[in-house]
Amino acid sequence: MLTYRFYPLSNANHITGLGMDHAFDGDAQALEHAATLAEGHAIAVWEWQRLVGYVAARIPESQGYLNREELIAAREQLTRQIAVLEGERHSHDRHPENVAKIRTALGEIEDNLVQMPRPSGGHR
Secondary structure: EEEEEEEOOOOOEEEEEOEEEEEEEEHHHHHHHHHHHHOOOEEEEEOOOEEEEEEHHHEOHHOOOOOOHHHHHHHHHHHHHHHHHHHHHOHHHHOOOHHHHHHHHHOOOOOOOOOOOOOOOOOO
C-alpha cells in the first residue's frame, strides 16, 4: 500500500491546511477518496513527492442552488484548475479523466449562466 497526502486548496489552488495521510492500493483509490473530501474546496493528492492529481471542489448539496456570482466564481476556479493540470508535466497524460470531468463541469456552468436571467440594473 502507498501513503497519499490530501491537501485542501483555495480558489487560487494554494494549499490552505494541513495534509491528511491515508494508505491506498493505488492512484485510482486515492483519487476516489479525494472526491469525498472535496466538499467546498478542491483537493490536491500527493504520493510522497509525486503529484497524483487534483479533484475539483463540489458544492455541498445543503447549500441549494448557486446564484450568478457563485457560478462565475466556480467557472473561474475550474478554469484555473484546468490550467494547472495542463501545466503539470505529464499530469494530463496520467489523468485525462480529471481534465475531462472539469471541462464537463465548465460546460454545465456555462449552460446555467446562459439560462439564468441577468440581474437588473444599470450595468450591461
